[in-house]
Amino acid sequence: MRYAIHFTPSPNDPLTHAAAAWLGRDVYSGQTVEPPAVSSLGMQEISYHTALPRRYGFHGAIKAPFRLMDDVGEAALLRSLMHFAGTHQPFTLPPFEIAKLGNLYGLVLSWPSEALNFLAASVVQEFDRYRAPLSDADIERADPDRLSATQLTNLHRWGHPYVMDEFRFQMILTGGVVPADCVRVERAVRGVFEPVLDRQVEFSNLALFVEDEPGAPFRVHSLHPMGRVSARKIA
Template sequence: MRYAIHFTPPSGDPLTLAAAGWLGRNVYSGEAVEHPALRGLGVHEIAFHTALPRRYGFHATLKAPFHLHSDLVEAAMLRDLMRFAGTLEPFELPRLEIARLGDFFGLVLQRPCPELDYLAAAVVQEFDAFRAPLTEAEIERRNPEGLSAPQFANLYRWGHPYVMDEFRFHMPLTGPLAPFEFPRIEEALRAHFAPVLSEPVDFSNLALFVEKEPGAPFQVHSLHPMGRISARKIA
């Protein structure tokens, strides 16, 4: 089993529901969801281009997938995650927008968010003790020869190259695409997500995801609300 600590909106959030339709799977229930009917893009094409992000579920990575350290147990991680989330204050994300990231599309922030960058780094550090060290085979699968020096150092120190100063918040929506496909996929994404991207998105929880067996789809195991319990009750 592998775990990951991510951000994803609550199960009933309009953005969550829109993403479930686009990706074809609800990351909370694990159930298949019918793809939308979009002009110029067939349902079978959406299914093909979303196969990779569908398996990982709608999320933004904070602590990338890891095996639990052999000296530790899930219950201890859950207790620490609940405690840690309680020390954080919820905040509103800058507006999200569709963007191309290399050869795939995802949701990114319209402007930097230092508060989010700080939180992401804190999550990586706080929960690294729960991560089993990477094997040499796992390191090789991450193509270390293609990484920059800081990314390579992050991979060995934190188990993932894109953390700390290399962190960039994004929520993947497609797998790799050929260049000729970019305009058509982008148009479909904008048409599908436009109704929900005008609404603010609250960053108010940390989500523990699980992959129950190798190759299985990731699913939300539990949500851990941010903020003191007393403050949440008052709100």
């Protein structure tokens, strides 16, 4: 079993509903969702282009998937995450916008968020003590020859190359798209997501994702509200 700590909007958020339809799976319930009707792509094409993000679920990665240390149980991770979330205040994210990320499409923030960058670094540092060391196969899958010196250091120190100063928040919506399909795929992505991107989204929970067995789809195990501990102290 692997765990990950991510951001995903609340179950009732319009962005969650749009993503569930686009990806064909609700990340909370795990249930299959009928794809949206778009003019530029058929249902089978949408399913093909969303196969990879469908397995990982709609999320913005904070701490990438990891296995627990042998002497650590899930209950300890949950207690720690609940306490950690409660000591950090919610904040509002900058508006999302659709972007082409290499040969993928996804959502990114319109401008950087210092609050998010600080929280992401804090999560990586705090929960690294629960992470089992990477295997040689894990390191090879990260394609270390293509990483910069900083990214390679991050991989060995924190288990993932794109953390700390290398962290870039993004919510992936497609797998790799060949150039010939880019116009049609981007038109479909914009048609589905632009209607729900006209507002800012609150970052008010940390989501624990789980992969029950190798290759299984990730799902939201639990949401951990932010700010609860601080609010109790003030009260």
